[in-house]
Amino acid sequence: MAILATEELTKQFPRVTALRQLTVTAGTGVTGLVGANGAGKSTLIKILLGLLPPTSGRAQVLDMDVGTHGAQIRRVVGYMPEHDCLPPDVSATEFVVHMAQMSGLPRTAARERAADTLRHVGLHEERYRPIGGYSTGMRQRVKLAQALVHDPQLVFLDEPTNGLDPQGRDDMLALIRRIGSEFGISVLVTSHLLGELERVCDHVIVIDGGTLLRSSAISEFTQATQALAVEVEEGLEPLAARLSQVGESVAVQGRLLTVEVRSDETYDAVRDAVCDLDLNLIRLEQRHGRIEDVFRV
Amino acid sequence: MTAVIHDIGYRRYDGPRLGRFPAALALARHSLRGAYGLGRPAKSKILPFLIAAIMMLPAVVSIAVMALLKQEAISYPAYMVTMEAVIAIFLATQSPYMVAPDLRFRVLPLYLSRPVGIVDYVGAKLAALATALFVLLAVPLTILFIGELLIDLPGPPHTHDYLAALVGGVVLSVLLASIGLALASFTPRRGLGVASVIAFYLFTSAVSAVFVGVLQSVGKSEAAAWAWLANPFFLVDAVQVWLFGTNPIGDGYPPGPWALVIVLVVTALAVLGLLARYRKAATA
Incomplete structure (x- = not known):
C-alpha cells in the first residue's frame, strides 16, 4: 500500500517555486526525504497534511486525497514540525495529554496514551517539570511524543535530529527505526544529512529545488x-x-x-x-x- | 524473590476517536480554565481571582445596604457599566493569554495538523473568553439577586432586571471577547496585546465621553445619544434598554435597534478579522 503518492505536484509561492511537478510514491516502513535546505521538504509535508493547497497536481495520503479529505487524513497522521513548538510553562505530560485530546482522544485515554508515549520516547521523571527547563534532546522527544500520542498510521518527522549532539542523534535515529518496525507506524522523515537517513530508512526520496532526483529502496542505493x-x-x-x-x-x-x-x-x-x-x-x-x-x- | 519489570512494548490504541467538536470543546474547556489561571503556575491565578474579587465588591456593599436600609443600592443592568474598568482590565490581561502563547511558541501548527481546524480553534478560544467574561459578571449579579431574595425588600423582587442584566452580560461577553481576541491575535507578544486592548478601551471610552460632553454643551442631544454608543459598555447598555426597557445609564440612547445592529456588525467584523488572521498564520 502506498502511504503517500503525489502526481505532478507543483507549489508556487509569490517569489519561489517550492515544488515542481513532483511525482513520487512511498510505501509502508520508514521513508527518508532528503534534500538541502529549501529543497521543498517542509512544503511537501504541509501539502500532505492538507495545510497548504498545491498550485497544481494531486497528492494522496493513505489513499485519501489531501484536497478533499484533509480532516480525515489529520485524524490518522502525526506531525513533528522542524521548528520549536512547545510552550515553556506547562509540563510535558500536560502538554502531550492536551495534544492527545486535540486529536480526538477522550480524557482518560489521552492520559494513558501520553504516559505510554512519553515512556517510549525516553522521558521519565522530568516529564512532570515545565518544558521551559528542558534540553534540546528532551524537547525533541516531547515533539516526537505529541506526534505519536494518538497512535497514528503515519508520522511526518521534519528534521527530527536538528540540533542534537551525536549521542542524541543516534538515540533519535534508533527511535525512528523502532517506530517504523516495532510500533508498526509508517514514517516519513526528512533530513538534509544524507548519511544519517540510510541507517534507518527502507526507502529514500531525494529532492532538490522542488524536483525529484531519485526515489528508490535503500538496498538499491547501496547495491549499486x-x-x-x-x-x-x-x-x-x-x-x-x-x-x-x-x-x-x-x-x-x-x-x-x-x-x-x-x-x-x-x-x-x-x-x-x-x-x-x-x-x-x-x-x-x-x-x-x-x-x-x-x-x- | 525477584522483581521483574516487563517491557510490554508498544500498544496500539483502538479506543474511540472523537471528532472535531469534542476536540474543540476540550480546547475551550482548557482555555477557560486557563483564563482563571487554573492548570497554570500559581502567579497566573493572582490577577484573575483578584479581579473576580473586586467584581464582587459592589454586590457585597449592595447587599449590606439592602439589609440595613431596606432599599436597592445598585441596579442589575447598571452593574457592568459601573465595573467597566475592572472588566476591561480582565479582558486586556486574559485575551492575550488565550492566543499569544500559541502564536509565539508556534504551537498553532500542532493544532492545525490535527482534526481541529481554524474555525474550531477560533471558535473554542472565543467561547472560552466569552464564558470567562460572563462568569466574571454573572456570579456577582447572581449573588446580589440571592441576597435580594433573602433580605426580602418591600415590593416584588427585581427578577426582570436580573434576567435583563444576564442577557446583557451575554451580549457584552461575546462582543468584548471577539474584540479582545482580534486585537490580541495580531501580536505574538503578550505585553503588546495587553497594551493594545487597554488602549482600545481607553480610546473608545474617552472618545465617547468627549463627544457626549461637547455635543451636549452645544445642545445637540440627539447626536450626543449616538456618541454614547462609541463605548462598548454603553453600547451594550443601550441594547439592554431596547430589549428590556431597563433604565439607561447614559442620558438616553438613539431609539430603535441600532445598538444591537452595531454590536452584531462589530462582532462579525472582529470574528472575520480573527479568521483571516489565522488563515494567514496557518500557511506561514
Whole structure:
C-alpha cells in the first residue's frame, strides 16, 4: 500500500517555486526525504497534511486525497514540525495529554496514551517539570511524543535530529527505526544529512529545488556501488594483479584493495587468490556506497 | 524473590476517536480554565481571582445596604457599566493569554495538523473568553439577586432586571471577547496585546465621553445619544434598554435597534478579522 503518492505536484509561492511537478510514491516502513535546505521538504509535508493547497497536481495520503479529505487524513497522521513548538510553562505530560485530546482522544485515554508515549520516547521523571527547563534532546522527544500520542498510521518527522549532539542523534535515529518496525507506524522523515537517513530508512526520496532526483529502496542505493575492502599484510600488488587476471575490477587505495562485487563469485575469487598467494588476510569487509553518491554523478 | 519489570512494548490504541467538536470543546474547556489561571503556575491565578474579587465588591456593599436600609443600592443592568474598568482590565490581561502563547511558541501548527481546524480553534478560544467574561459578571449579579431574595425588600423582587442584566452580560461577553481576541491575535507578544486592548478601551471610552460632553454643551442631544454608543459598555447598555426597557445609564440612547445592529456588525467584523488572521498564520 502506498502511504503517500503525489502526481505532478507543483507549489508556487509569490517569489519561489517550492515544488515542481513532483511525482513520487512511498510505501509502508520508514521513508527518508532528503534534500538541502529549501529543497521543498517542509512544503511537501504541509501539502500532505492538507495545510497548504498545491498550485497544481494531486497528492494522496493513505489513499485519501489531501484536497478533499484533509480532516480525515489529520485524524490518522502525526506531525513533528522542524521548528520549536512547545510552550515553556506547562509540563510535558500536560502538554502531550492536551495534544492527545486535540486529536480526538477522550480524557482518560489521552492520559494513558501520553504516559505510554512519553515512556517510549525516553522521558521519565522530568516529564512532570515545565518544558521551559528542558534540553534540546528532551524537547525533541516531547515533539516526537505529541506526534505519536494518538497512535497514528503515519508520522511526518521534519528534521527530527536538528540540533542534537551525536549521542542524541543516534538515540533519535534508533527511535525512528523502532517506530517504523516495532510500533508498526509508517514514517516519513526528512533530513538534509544524507548519511544519517540510510541507517534507518527502507526507502529514500531525494529532492532538490522542488524536483525529484531519485526515489528508490535503500538496498538499491547501496547495491549499486557495493564493493569489498581487502587488507593483507604484504603482497597487495600481486593480489591486485591476480584478481585482475581473473576478471575482477580492482583499485588500490593506500593499503586497501577495493574490489567491486559483481556476484557471489567475487568473494570466492578473493578467497582463492589470497590462499594461492599464501597471504595473511587482515581485513575483508563490505563497503557500502553512500547516499551522497547520488549527488556525485 | 525477584522483581521483574516487563517491557510490554508498544500498544496500539483502538479506543474511540472523537471528532472535531469534542476536540474543540476540550480546547475551550482548557482555555477557560486557563483564563482563571487554573492548570497554570500559581502567579497566573493572582490577577484573575483578584479581579473576580473586586467584581464582587459592589454586590457585597449592595447587599449590606439592602439589609440595613431596606432599599436597592445598585441596579442589575447598571452593574457592568459601573465595573467597566475592572472588566476591561480582565479582558486586556486574559485575551492575550488565550492566543499569544500559541502564536509565539508556534504551537498553532500542532493544532492545525490535527482534526481541529481554524474555525474550531477560533471558535473554542472565543467561547472560552466569552464564558470567562460572563462568569466574571454573572456570579456577582447572581449573588446580589440571592441576597435580594433573602433580605426580602418591600415590593416584588427585581427578577426582570436580573434576567435583563444576564442577557446583557451575554451580549457584552461575546462582543468584548471577539474584540479582545482580534486585537490580541495580531501580536505574538503578550505585553503588546495587553497594551493594545487597554488602549482600545481607553480610546473608545474617552472618545465617547468627549463627544457626549461637547455635543451636549452645544445642545445637540440627539447626536450626543449616538456618541454614547462609541463605548462598548454603553453600547451594550443601550441594547439592554431596547430589549428590556431597563433604565439607561447614559442620558438616553438613539431609539430603535441600532445598538444591537452595531454590536452584531462589530462582532462579525472582529470574528472575520480573527479568521483571516489565522488563515494567514496557518500557511506561514
